[in-house]
Amino acid sequence: MPPVPPPPPPRAPRQPADRGPLVRAVLAVLVVGLTVLALAVMVNGQRGYQDWTTWAIFATVMAAAHLLPLVWKGEPRRVWDVVALATVGLVFYWVALVLPFIGYATSFAQTMAVACALAHLWLLPGRR
Amino acid sequence: MRTRTLAWLGTALAVLSLGLPWRFLVGTPGHVTSGYYTNYCYYDYFGTYVCDTSFTPGVFVPGLTGGSYAGTDSVARFFIVAAIALALIGGLYVGSARPVRWAAYAGVAGVLLYAYYGLMGGLLAMAAASVCFWLAARHMPDEAPA
Numbered sequence: 387m388p389p390v391p392p393p394p395p396p397r398a399p400r401q402p403a404d405r406g407p408l409v410r411a412v413l414a415v416l417v418v419g420l421t422v423l424a425l426a427v428m429v430n431g432q433r434g435y436q437d438w439t440t441w442a443i444f445a446t447v448m449a450a451a452h453l454l455p456l457v458w459k460g461e462p463r464r465v466w467d468v469v470a471l472a473t474v475g476l477v478f479y480w481v482a483l484v485l486p487f488i489g490y491a492t493s494f495a496q497t498m499a500v501a502c503a504l505a506h507l508w509l510l511p512g513r514r
Numbered sequence: 515m516r517t518r519t520l521a522w523l524g525t526a527l528a529v530l531s532l533g534l535p536w537r538f539l540v541g542t543p544g545h546v547t548s549g550y551y552t553n554y555c556y557y558d559y560f561g562t563y564v565c566d567t568s569f570t571p572g573v574f575v576p577g578l579t580g581g582s583y584a585g586t587d588s589v590a591r592f593f594i595v596a597a598i599a600l601a602l603i604g605g606l607y608v609g610s611a612r613p614v615r616w617a618a619y620a621g622v623a624g625v626l627l628y629a630y631y632g633l634m635g636g637l638l639a640m641a642a643a644s645v646c647f648w649l650a651a652r653h654m655p656d657e658a659p660a
Binding site: 477481482485486488 | 532586587591592595599
């Protein structure tokens, strides 16, 4: 009678993959992408980058700050503070310039960008 | 009513006030100004006194479009958004009474700024939101729970 082979060792249960960094990266890219889209598309003969250039650059910089956690591996609390400050700037831009024209398609894109920025801030490590 | 419910109700009323009118302006019709004649008189080569008359027509002065201005179109939007942010972050997330009380103050400041123009839907909704925030703050601890 041939010897019975030993049973295979029990496999460790698969750990669920941490999707947090991926979700945060997607949100950060969406913040920048939607902001640039809202400022680059012409609606009613107006384009953000042409007609309110300084504010458009301000909004773009505030949105781009959401990419910082992807490249800056500093103290999470400090990274969060910087991104929170940028989010406040982006929200102020939204209230001051976008809200009066909330019916425009570009305003919808900018509103979605602000929503993504808030969600990104919420999910970022180091939240106060 | 529970504190959180009051804070949420206040937030909902504040968001509603963004879409309601805050100010009403009566329209003024456009009109055309009266034209005028200009006389240019001189003696010609033969010594005859001659007058040339020209007429400048009036110009059209456009009127102002009347209508109501929603919260999103008025300066009040800064007060509304500030109140919402204070109530959501300070009240519902941190759980402290002070930011919720400040949310009520921000709402009242916006209402007072526009009260001169008459009581409209936006003002009333924001006033109700401020009352909700104030009532919510009364039943909350001043400092965030540890």
